[in-house]
Each structure stands twice: as C-alpha cells, then as structure tokens.
Amino acid sequence: MFYHPKDGHGLPHNPFNAIVTPRPIGWISTRGSDGQENLAPYSFFNAVAYVPPQVMFASTSAKPDRDGTKDSVANIRDTGVFCVNMVEYAMRDAMNLTSGPWPRDVDEFTKAGITRAECDTIACSRVANAPANLECRLTQILQLPGEANFAVFGEVIGVHLRDDCIIDGIFDVTTFQPLTRLGYRDYSHVRDVFSLKRPGES
Numbered sequence: 376m377f378y379h380p381k382d383g384h385g386l387p388h389n390p391f392n393a394i395v396t397p398r399p400i401g402w403i404s405t406r407g408s409d410g411q412e413n414l415a416p417y418s419f420f421n422a423v424a425y426v427p428p429q430v431m432f433a434s435t436s437a438k439p440d441r442d443g444t445k446d447s448v449a450n451i452r453d454t455g456v457f458c459v460n461m462v463e464y465a466m467r468d469a470m471n472l473t474s475g476p477w478p479r480d481v482d483e484f485t486k487a488g489i490t491r492a493e494c495d496t497i498a499c500s501r502v503a504n505a506p507a508n509l510e511c512r513l514t515q516i517l518q519l520p521g522e523a524n525f526a527v528f529g530e531v532i533g534v535h536l537r538d539d540c541i542i543d544g545i546f547d548v549t550t551f552q553p554l555t556r557l558g559y560r561d562y563s564h565v566r567d568v569f570s571l572k573r574p575g576e577s
C-alpha cells in the first residue's frame with residue numbers, strides 16, 4: 376500500500392509509530408521553578424551528537440492545564456535543565472504509570488513509587504536506580520509544524536552509570552535489557568546482542 380499522510384491511511388490505527396521502531400525511551404525528569412517534580416516517558420527520543428554529547432526528545436500535543444504543551448516541556452522552558460533516565464525492562468510498569476495524563480501538580484516519582492536521587496550538576500531529581508541518567512542543560516526548543524509539536528535539545532553535562540551495568544569496562548545492555556517502544560501498545564526489550572565490524576576495521 377501507499378498513502379499520503381495528509382489524506383489518511385485507511386487502516387484501523389495509524390501505522391506511523393510502528394514504522395520507526397524500535398525507539399529508545401527517554402524517561403524525562405524535570406523540576407519546575409516552583410519545586411514541582413515531574414517524570415514522563417518520551418520515545419521520540421535519541422542521542423544526536425558525541426562532542427559535546429547531546430540528546431533530543433519531541434513532545435506532541437498539549438495538556439489542558441498547561442500553556443500549549445506538556446509538563447516536561449513547560450518545566451524545561453522554565454528552568455533550562457532536564458534529566459534523561461534510561462528505562463530497563465524491570466521498570467516497565469513504573470514507566471507506564473508515569474505516562475498518565477496527570478495534572479501538573481502530580482509528582483510521578485511519588486505516584487509510581489520510584490526512588491529519586493538528586494542530580495549532581497542540575498537542580499532536578501533523577502531515577503535513583505536507573506541503568507543510566509543523563510543530566511542535561513537545554514540548548515534549544517524548536518517549534519515543529521503542527522499543533523503543540525516541540526523538539527527539545529540538550530547538552531549532556533553529567534552521566535551516571537549504574538555500577539552493575541559495567542562489565543569489563545563495557546556498559547553492557549544485557550545486564551538491564553533496555554525497554555524499547557514499538558507501535559501501538561507494543562514494546563520489546565533488548566536481550567540478543569551481536570557485533571559487526573565496519574568496512575576497513577580490523
């Protein structure tokens with residue numbers, strides 16, 4: 376089949392987010408200048424540069440109690456910082472609970488029973504036992520075409536790696552099995568790993 380997105384796809388569900396898969400999940404923690412804590416998952420998320428290390432996530436649609444966006448973007452606009460917490464398979468239910476359409480004064484760390492720790496370089500909480508946390512300083516927020524679509528870019532200025540995830544000097548994903556987002560209500564977790572040498576590598 377072929378379709379022009381502007382004309383609709385004719386399927387029971389939009390296939391778009393099943394096409395670009397698997398996607399990593401950035402579990403974004405923020406703290407507003409009023410002290411309100413927030414935690415929510417974003418799978419329009421990725422790393423985008425090595426030096427300096429940079430990440431991005433995209434927020435789509437708005438919450439009724441926020442000015443044209445969601446809590447995460449609103450807090451980041453407010454404070455200029457955020458933390459990305461990587462999601463392991465064991466945390467899938469807690470992660471999912473934090474994605475609810477909770478009012479802005481709901482602290483999702485508390486709601487989902489997630490232990491928090493203070494970040495080292497920014498005024499923000501992080502998920503204490505996540506395999507990795509990336510402490511980020513906002514570089515830019517881009518408004519994308521469409522209603523309430525924003526891409527948030529940040530420079531990573533502090534990195535936490537959980538000690539048991541480092542095996543022989545390698546951050547070994549098989550120790551925690553990253554959760555990945557597929558389409559619809561589907562997820563997967565990384566268990567099988569293989570290596571490929573690039574052309575010219577010995």
Ligand SMILES: Cc1cc2nc3c(=O)[nH]c(=O)nc-3n(C[C@H](O)[C@H](O)[C@H](O)COP(=O)(O)O)c2cc1C
Binds near residue numbers: 415435438447
């Ligand atoms: C696995 C997963 C991935 C998600 N990815 C996104 C995303 O990339 N962009 C987005 O706007 N919402 C995404 N959502 C929905 C948000 O998590 C949800 O709207 C949440 O309430 C936003 O919280 P906030 O207002 O506290 O930022 C995702 C939800 C789940 C469960």
